[in-house]
Every structure is written in structure tokens, then in C-alpha cells.
Amino acid sequence: MGVFGDSLDKATASTFTRPLPKSARSQMRFLVKAAKGTKAAAERLGISQRTVERYLKGQIKQPRKELAARLATEVRKDWQPRVRERAKRRAATTGGIVIETRARFGFTAAPGTTDDARIRLITQHLPPAYAARLFEAQAAGASDRQLQDIAAEGLQEIYFKDHGRRAEGLTVEFTDIDYVELDF
Template sequence: MSDHEQQQPAPRRGKVLEALARAERKVFTRPAPKSANAQVKFLLTRAKGSTKALAERLGVSRRTVERYRAGKLTKPQNRLQAALVEETESEWQPQVRAQARAQASTSRGMMVEVTAYFGFTCTGSSDDGRERQITTDISPTYVKQILELQEAGATEEDLHPIVAEAITESYFTEWGTRADGLRADFTSVSSISLRF
């Protein structure tokens, strides 16, 4: 069996986690490396030259990493290509990402655009749940909680309640000025986009 055939499938992230990753990519001031060779070389610098560490991270053999570094292999299969892109972008421009995250969690907040099924819990409410498309700001307090959960390795299920609470506060209760006691849960997320 070749190294390519032994590759494990890439783990899938949920829609909220993927939206956070896309939001971070949008703050890059320079494009990340595109070719497999350049991505491997960049990731090796981040792994302090350890082909073993990078191979484990990518789910391939050391020999495969060495071949890409040397330019003997140039066109990775889809799973490896996705892993290279994800790992490169997760390591690319850490200071730029950190600055955007810090500003969002202390002063600016974030913009969320979501299409999902929203259900409500409120005394005397006759508004049944339904799919809605909502665009609203999330306060820095919630952004901080969301980013801390993401850094702690939270799952999609861990993030849904806090995102729903943030949307409830800014969109449905308008920062506590109406619909006191309303709680919105969202499920069946069709799409979500976040912007720092």
C-alpha cells in the first residue's frame, strides 16, 4: 500500500467552527502559500524542522513529507491537499489573527450572517420557530466567550448555545430593550458567516 492509500480521512469541522476559520483567513494581509511544496516547507519551519511531527499532524508518512519538501511529489490527493491548506492557514500570520481576535473580543465585536431554524422560549410568545436569515452584530463579550471556547477545543454543539444567546441579545431582544426573557435556540444551520 502506498503512502497516499494509507492517508486517513480529514476530520470535518462544524459550520460555526468553519465560519470562524474563514473569518480569520479574511484578515490575512498576505496570501498563504499555495503549492504543496511551499506549504510543506512553511509547515516544517513551524514544526522546527521535524518531519515526524509534521507527518503525524498531516496523517501521512515521514517519507511523504520528505518527498513534498524535495519537490518529488507535487500534486497531493484531495484529503492531503485539504489538510495542507487547513494546517497552513491555521499557522499563517499568527500576529495578524491574534490582533483581529483581540479587537473583536474587546471593542469591535463581530458580524454574523446566519440562515438557521430558530425556535423560541418565552412566556406568552405565539411566535413559532421557523427558518430565518439574520444579519446582526455580536457584542465583544460574546465574541470573547466564543473565541475562548474555540481555543479550548470546543465542539460545534458547545458553540451553538453561546452563538444563539449572542444572536438573541443583539437581534431579538435588541440589547435588552424588548422581549424580556426571550430565549432563542438555533438548529439546522444552513449557512453561517462571521466577520471580524
Template sequence: MTPTTTSITHALDLADARHWTRQPPRRPAARLRHLLQTQDATTLAIRRFTRPETLTRWAQGHTANISPIQTRLIEREIYRSWQTAIRHKAHQRILEQHGCVTVQIRARFTYTTPHYEHDDPRLHYLTEELPAPHARALFEARHQDTHDDRLRRILADGIAEAYFFRALPPDQQQAAVTISDLHHVRFHY
């Protein structure tokens, strides 16, 4: 079973893991050695909320003082950067062969029309196949390392078309849907 998350970026990374041709290192020191080969220590330290010297020490195997939170952050970084070429090829193959990008989401939504905005207090549990243009936009934004807010907007538009407005003709789809409270999201493709 794939873990769930409230980060759309991480949820996409977790779904991409099913397409890896080999697994990443498992120990924090080995993961850091790989990350430090592909990224600058200062940049990586800023992303992992620590100092470059600390990362270098951990990569050398001195991981006694590494916290569980830092271990999870390092794991997320591995998932974010592992086998990017394989990830791109898998996304391209999915889109070219009209593959299905399914999203499972538990969230609250806000609806905005030209006349009013409505916060729906209900927690929606949805499993929907994203329309192809939204799946393509989501993959392209992910490849550009776009911020999670932009990915959330793309996902909300896709869910709006796939679920909320599917019975309406395009000229009547005047409302915009926003994810106002995301509890979890999971992708499968």
C-alpha cells in the first residue's frame, strides 16, 4: 500500500517510485552520499534545515545524532531526485499511451463563481481519473520543480472537470474549485 501525504509533490514522487528500475539506498548515510554527489551541500542543507558540515558528517557515517525528522526529510529528498530520467520516460509513456492518472483525495473544497464564494464544510473522499490535459500539466509542473501551491491549483482544476462539472456543458462551467483543506492525496499511474 502506498503511503499518503498532504504534499502533492511528495504524492507524485511516491507514485513515481513504482516506475524505478532499481531502489535507492536505504541508510541515511548512503542516501546523503548519493545526494551530495548530485547536489551542492549548501543548497541541500538549506532544503533539509541543517548545516553543510552536518550533512557531510552524516554522509561519512556519523549518524548517531540524526533525528527521525531529518531521516524523513532525507528520504523525501531521495524520492524527489531518484532516477529523474526514468520518471520523465514513464510520464511520457503514460501520456502518449493515454494512460490513466488516478487521484485519491480527501479534502474540503471552495467554489468560486462570478457572484459568490462558497466554502463547503463537507470532507470529500474522491477517487477520480484526471483528464489528460490536467495530467500533462501536473507532470510538466512537477518536472519544473514547481511549488506545491501551483500543483494544487492544477489538481483542483482537474478534479473540478472530472468530478464537479462532468455533467455540465463547457459553457456552464463558470465556477472555479479550490482545495481549501487537504487531508491526504495519493496518485496511481
């Protein structure tokens, strides 16, 4: 996925109430249970079913670096699904989402007027409606560009137009993203 998708996943992971399993064996055990079998777990990790079985028996204790990263990523995807969904639901209905970004913002306003794009550091709370749209788009498999457009629209309406109180007709271009962090 891209910058926005990863940021949404990271924000969701920060809502966990229990830490991820630490050892490779306990992570593998959880993944096998979540995937409903060693074969499915092996396919998700791109390794053989026999290797998964050796982790479960404790014959292999330290995975290679890239396998350890894939294992942690796969476990994180399935860890505490109800806690994750509850946090998303709360953000989409009452809490909203906070976006912190450093990116290039350019503007097109009334006919004939423009503002050259420049790098800005913005931290802004977006209302629940934008959080709901981001989560729905991510669940529907939206591209990172589509997620970025939703966030750009939210920043345009809330930050630059101040809830419609100024800069009517302003259109914001959100490009050259240095980083994006989301929290809810």
C-alpha cells in the first residue's frame, strides 16, 4: 500500500490494548490460528508448510530478517480485530481523525488568481465524516491517490476554508508528501 494506507494501518495498530506476541513461535501460533491452518499461514508468509510446523514445534527460534518482518506484519493485520473495529467506528462517528503532514500545498482560487505551491507542516483534526470516508475507501480497496484526495478535501474545507467561512471557491492541491501521520 502507499503512504496513506500505511498511516491508517499504523493509527489503527496504535489502538491495540495488548502488545503483539514477542517470540516468533507465539507469533506463528497466532497466525496459524487466525489463518485456520499451517498451509494458509505458510502461503501468507511465502514459506513452506514444513517451516511453519518447525516454528510451532520450537525447532526454529530466530527467523531471517525479512521473514520476521513479514510475520510481524501478518500478525498485526489480524491482531485484536474487535478493538480495531471499535476504534474505527468511534473515529467515524464521534471522534474524527487527526492528520499531521508535511507536504506541498498549492491553491487555485477565483479566476485569474493563484498561489504558488509551498511546503507546509499542518496538524489538523478532521471531523468524523472524513474519517468515515477514509475507512470506507480503504475497505473498498481504494488507491493511495484516492485516500490522499479525501484527506486533501478535508484539509481544504477545515483548514484552508475554515468550515466555509473564508476563501470560497478555493481548490487545494496536495502533492509532494514528505510524511503523513494519522491518529484517532
